[in-house]
Amino acid sequence: MATGGKADELRGIREDYEQKYGFHTPEEYVFKARKGLDREIVEQISYMKGEPDWMREFRLRALDIFFKKPMPTWGADLSEINFDDIYYYIKPADQQVRDWDDVPEYIKETFERLGVPEAERKFLAGVGAQFESEVVYHNIQKHLEDQGVIFLDMDSGLRKYPDLVKEYFGKLVPPTDNKFAALNSAVWSGGTFIYVPPGVHVDMPLQAYFRINAQNMGQFERTLIIADEDSYVHYVEGCTAVIYSTDSLHSAVVEIFVKPGARVRYSTIQNWSNNVYNLVTKRAAAYRDATMEWIDGNIGSKVTMKYPAVLLMEPGAHGEMLSIAFAGRGQHQDAGGKMIHLAPHTTSQIVSKSISKDGGRSTYRGLVRVRKGAHGCRSKVTCDALILDEHSRSDTYPVIEVGEQDVEIGHEASVSRVTEEQLFYLMSRGLDEEQSNVMVVSGFIEPFVKELPMEYAVEMNRLIALQMEGSVG
Amino acid sequence: MSATLEIRNLHVSVEGRLILNGVNLTVRQGEIHALMGPNGSGKSTLANTIMGHPAYIVEQGDILFDGQSILDLKTDERARLGLFLAFQYPVAIPGVTVANFIRTAINARRRALDPQDKGISIPEFRKLLKAKMDFLQMDYNFAGRYLNDGFSGGEKKRVEVLQLAALEPKIAILDETDSGLDIDALRIVAEGVNALAGPSLGVLVITHYQRILNYIKPQYVHIMLEGRIVESGGADMALKLEEKGYDWVREKYGNGAPQAV
Structure with missing residues (x-):
């Protein structure tokens, strides 16, 4: 018998069950959504999704790490998060269809004034589970498939391309990275999986919007993008309409591999309703002569902590980060970027803009690190804060760690008012x-x-x- | 009926210091007036007060537009009545193109008249802006540049005149539009103003030097000293100042330092 230990034994038991009692089809498995987080919930999530064993084990390991890791003691105030008061998984079919009448008036008004079409409004408010864009979506899928591009939700990606996913999943953002990356690794659901073959330039921005009827706006999305050599793709995440959520915690992980000569641009515009903690880990690895660009806009949420990173792995790699944050009443936007120069002759740029208003607070928190031996690197950081009244606040925490003499590092910060x-x-x-x-x-x-x-x-x-x-x- | 800007016995203080000491002046649509005076005589204070700058406090007197007091109106409301101020130091608005700004200003005016107004269409606006730029012999690339951001002194003044042309006010005040310009830039700006002057525009040219008046010919010249207009006359008054300077004005009317409020 294999030496797989307890997990293997458990698996054996379940197989037995499946054969004897036919409990293996998800339709017959009664999943009771409940609040709180433990091994059972994580096992059930994996079971419901029919995942391979390695993913189940990955989840369970991540759960242990989540329990062990302390809460971050820096950055925004997270003390009000109650992990026991959250649904970590709800079966898509059971997703409560909320009554339109229950959607707060200000959200409806915003839709009205943004001119969001009726069908989309209901979807965005979590009222309708379906969005009538299927025809558009299928045409786009056909166009992409002809070029060999894979564009799926993460669950389907894992189902259809398990080997490809296994090779990259969790390799850039391991569960040990931080408490919320561990949480996401344990309970992730939805998100996006993209693979672009060598030399293919995807000629349109890929937007989550097009596959909005898939399950992509979960609390714990997981996104993995692999841009093979000399390819190009622009992915657009989120939308400007308020995403109304009664769930108070959004914790996503995004991992991007930019192979030699490739370029990836990842644009985010997020406008979570103002009860949401938005705690996201985004990281990309850029190889020889590759370019990674984060375009990151944070408008809504109660608290956002997000610092997209680029690991510049090989000479010629270039990382860019362009972000804005808008902090209004009761909001704290703690955002920034990280550029990690691991190889010589790599370049990076961070441009961070923030607006604070009505007592809102915005923080730039950034890191530029040049590893010893990474000579000839260049990096430039620009932080501009606009403060609209005397009740609002902006702080800048730029950290620069340079282990090499022959580098050019620039930092500029400005605070302005109207x-x-x-x-x-x-x-x-x-x-x-x-x-x-x-x-x-x-x-x-x-x-x-x-x-x-x-x-x-x-x-x-x-x-x-x-x-x-x-x-x- | 032609619009009239009337200033009556205007006393104005800034940060507790009385700067204007009883100014009387009337400018009608179709007229060109020059307001001259040494530095610190209160010329720019008058311009900013007419436009409603919040730091300038009217202590006494009145400003009337078409017979109605505008003292209670905000700056934007005064602008929408038909007043315009070409700034001595135009302010940079980074990230906002000249075209976008002018279009927003035109639309703000239209919506103030009719809240249902959809605004000027983009093709219509392009046509209008192009016509104005041709008229002022301006390069089209101005339209796409960020407003006054990194502009040279001459470029800033030309864009002020472009705004004047596009917004078509009834009464325009040009505050030291000639300052900081070399002779070519001065000529171009002055020609622009001349091209716009006519029965539908009244102009008050504020200047320290006489040289802009070689290009813009006023019917009336006023001399300001220590917060009051002390002499008014025809175009020849400007030549007298050019010849003799301001010393004779000081000798005749000077009273010493400005008074506290």
């Missing part, structure tokens, strides 16, 4: 005070917005205008 002179100038042309403020803010985020696909850029500007409303007494 000045009386700017307001007077804009108002002298007929803009009222609110329009003037919106104009200064939209100019401030312009370097970010112009990197977005057109339709997102338009929505982003509208969204900022909405956030700015009522800011003038």
Whole structure:
């Protein structure tokens, strides 16, 4: 008998059960959604999904790590999170269809004013589980399949390409990385799996939007992107409409492998409702002459902690991070980026912009590290904060660790306000005070917005205008 | 009926210091006035007060537009009535293109008249902006640059005149539009203003030097000293200042330091 130990024995028992009693089909398995987290829940999640053993073991190992790891003591205040008061998995079919009447008025109003179509509104509010984009989705899938591109939700990816997933899954962000990466590893569900074959340039941004009817907006999404040599893909995550969630914790993990000569751009615009803790670990590895670009926008949530990283593995690798954060009343956006120069002649750039308003707090927390021996590296960090009133706050914590002499590292930080002179100038042309403020803010985020696909850029500007409303007494 | 800007016995303080000491002045649509005076005489204070800058406090007197007091109106409301100020130091708004800004300003005006207004369409706006730029002989690439961000002194002043052309106010105040310009830039800016002047525009040119008046010909010249207009006359008054400087004005009307409020 194999020396697999207890897990193997357990598996044996279950197989026996399946054969004897036919309990193996998920349809017949009665999964009772309940709050709280233990081994049983994790085993059930894996069982329900019909996962390979290695994934089940990966989950259980991650769970142990999650229990052992302390909460981060730096960054935002997380003391109000109650891990026992969360549903970690709900069977898709059992997902409670919420009544439209229960959706808060301000969310509905936002949809109205953003001009979100009726069908999408219900989906985004968690009312309808289906989104009528199936036809569009299938046409796009056909187009991608012809080029050999895989674009699936993570659960399907694991089912259809178990070997490919196993090779990369959890390799960049292991469960030991941090408490929330461990949590995600234990209970992940949904997310996106993308593989782009060598030399293929995907000619349209791949958007979660197109497969919104798949289960992709879970609390614990897991995304894995592999861009093979000399390929290119732009992935767009999230949308500008408020994602209303009664779940208070969103903890995702994103891992991206950018092979030699490839380029990946990952754009995020997140606008979680303001009760959500958004704690996300995003990391990419860029190999020889590869380029990784994070475009990261954080508008909503109660607390966001997110520091997308690029590991620059081989010479010629380039990492970029362009982020904005908008912190309004009761919000703390603790965000930034990490560039880890592991090889000589690698380059990186971080541009971080934040806006604080109505007592909101934004924090830039960043790291540039150059490993000994990684000579000839260049990195530039720019942090610009715009503070709209005296109740709001912005902090900058840039950390630079350089183990090599022959490098060029630059850091610039600025804090600005909308000045009386700017307001007077804009108002002298007929803009009222609110329009003037919106104009200064939209100019401030312009370097970010112009990197977005057109339709997102338009929505982003509208969204900022909405956030700015009522800011003038 | 032509619009009228009327300033009556205006007393204005800034940070507790009285700067304007009883200014009287009337500018009608179709007229060109020059307001001259030495540095510190209160010219820019008058311009900023007319436009409603919050730091300038009216202590006494009134500003009327078409017979109605505008003292209670905010800056944007005054702008939408038809007042315009070309700034001495135009302010940079990074990330906002000249075109986007002008379009937003046009739409703000339209919506103030009719809240249901959908705004000027993009093709219509492009046509309008192109026509104005042709008129002022401006390079089209101005439209896509961020407003006053990294502009040279001359470029800033030209964009002020472009805004003047596009927004079509009734009364425009040009605050030291000639300062910081070399002679070519000055000529171009002045020609722009001349091209716009006519029966539908009243202009108040504020200047320290006479040289802009070689290009823009005022019908009326006023001299300001210590917060009051002390002499008014025709175009020849400017030449007298050019010849004799401001010393004779000081000797005749000077009273010493500005008073506290």
